[in-house]
Amino acid sequence: MVVDERDAIKRMKAGDIRGLETLVRAYQVRAVRAAYLITHDRPLAEDIVQTAFLRAYERIAQFDAERPFGPWFLRSVANDATKAISRRRSTMSLDSVADRDVEDAAGLDPPDPGPSPEALLLRAESDGELWDALGRLPLVQREAIVLRYHLELPEAEVAARLGVATGTAKSRLHHARKRLQKLLGGTRSHRTSTDQVVERLATADPANGTMEGGTER
Amino acid sequence: MSNYSLRTRLGRRLDQVAARDIPDNLDLWPRIAARRVGTRPPAEARNWVGPALDTRRRPPSSSPASQATEESLLLNTAAEPEPVPITQRRWAREGLKLVAAAIVFGLVGALLALALRDDGNDGNVAAPVPTPAPIFTPSVAATPVAVQPSATTAPATTATLPSSQTGSLPVIEPVLVTIPVGQDPQTLAAGAGSVWVTNSSDGTVSRIDPATNEVIATIEVSSAGSHTAEAIVASDTAVWVTAGPTQLVQIDPSTNEVVATVPVDPPVDAPVISDGVLWTWSEDSNLLRRFDPATTSFNASTSIVRPLRTIVTEGAVWVLHDAGRGTDSEILKVDPTTGDVVATVSLDGYYALSMLVAGESIWIPTTDGALLQVDVETSQVVSVYPYPEAVGRVPLATTGEGRVWVCNCTNEPNDVIWQFDISTEQWSARIPVGDLFWEGSLVFLDNALWSYSQEDAIIRIQLPD
16 A cells, blocks of 8 residues: 555656546545544535645645655645634534633533543444534534544644644643533543543443444454 | 554544445545546645745646646546546547648658669668657657656655765664653653653643652642643743643742642643743634733733744744644744734744744744754744654754754654754754654753653653763
């Protein structure tokens, strides 16, 4: 794949549009899914990704072929998705909860953070529940979650893509996880460690829900 | 049990949710190909990853010939693009081929007749016919399979060191010391003869004595239950920490005790301290503010869009901010007395998340392959120093004693810190650091570099005397 990718980029740099086709086929699904998780709008997500591929082709002369294309491209797609939603912000009800960020930031959170939001994310009863919860996150938090967990970027890169300091990115992720915790109906009785979460996942009965329960694809 | 990390499994769960509506067999290529036919690239592409201040490194513009080749490739792709208006162009091309063929046949026939007529003179039959190559050029250029990279479409030179220096840097074999601290160390600062580190999940600050490499104090800074300690800045007389992040906490380094806790609204990001004054900024509020420790209150503020980092020099506050396009940054020079922006330094497409002060210059370790030098007097980028090798992630950087260090920390076995010597304006050494570092912060103290690993520990990298 790496060889194919480098060859594709070389071809694009030489003016061969078929190089782009290779990259499209390699990254289109992941890119559209990332954009879709942010926009919740499939046509818009597909349009964003198409435009991003074309932009990549037009500017390929300036791309360092030694760097992996995928991570950069997927980050730019996430960024484009956020910008696109920002432009539509006034008409999208799901962003109306963004103001609630202020509550969290103002220190109104309860002293005990409750069960791990990550555990709750995994324990969402259904895909639909998780989808709805994700859609109710403020845009900036949704983007942070997608960058961190769907695209698996380290926090420093999440910060870079969001254009904020690493500390701000961490805070944003923290608030995003806590909001998901509320949206998914978490209790506040105890704090769950990451190890406990993984253990619970490993022993969960997949028949009782849609949780992965340790199944590898 | 799955061997995948929790983060990976979370990612898979999100992918599973998105996959309900975005199937694996999604195929965008026909639409992309069709759109490509309908649009032309700009004459000169906008900066993307590694733009340059040096015009010699700027990419050349696309030539019409390369565009024609590209278009013909698109039209002959195996995919099925949506209908495009190409019929007339195709007929014209076929007509051109017919005309060219007729001319060739005519020429060959004429030459053959001449040769036969002169046969008796030299005994040679049908002397070699000069190839009428120019006549065929148009049809050859339109053939999709004969792609020859045009000189005008060659890739721009990327940010790499001249070959005379690449790979020839002296290697400093680091002496590493590991110092365990609290959970999830996040930011380091050097001041009051110590290294200070915030332990974000513990809500504490660890103070390390460089003479003994031991934690000599652990100071709780967060309010009960919030368990966060983020940015930290240290001077000889005060250490300030953001906790919450809606609190500014002051530690007295002479006692290692918290002496002030100040609620801040909106929250602040990494502050800087200069002459006893604290400068804070906030991405959330787009504000640069001046905090007076004597009154524990903010006494001035100015609006800065999307700030990323602040530093202070004599008579000026400098704010690195996102220029709004998500791919490049600018530096704003702010008058500390009026709050007015008195100069704007364009980084010409480079993107950065941090900047440093050393000598009469500001140093910007960009994410795009080069270290930039900005003259504080002229407020202009005066030099671009390409990194010795390509960077994989956001580089960490620090400065001290006439040197700048940039760490290409990717958590890979071949990670390296490059050392730049300000006086010679050269990269002077490379320090292999293995896969210890991923993200975080880098500081210089006592001829050593300090950062943290993923194992909740501070790593001291001792430099040679």
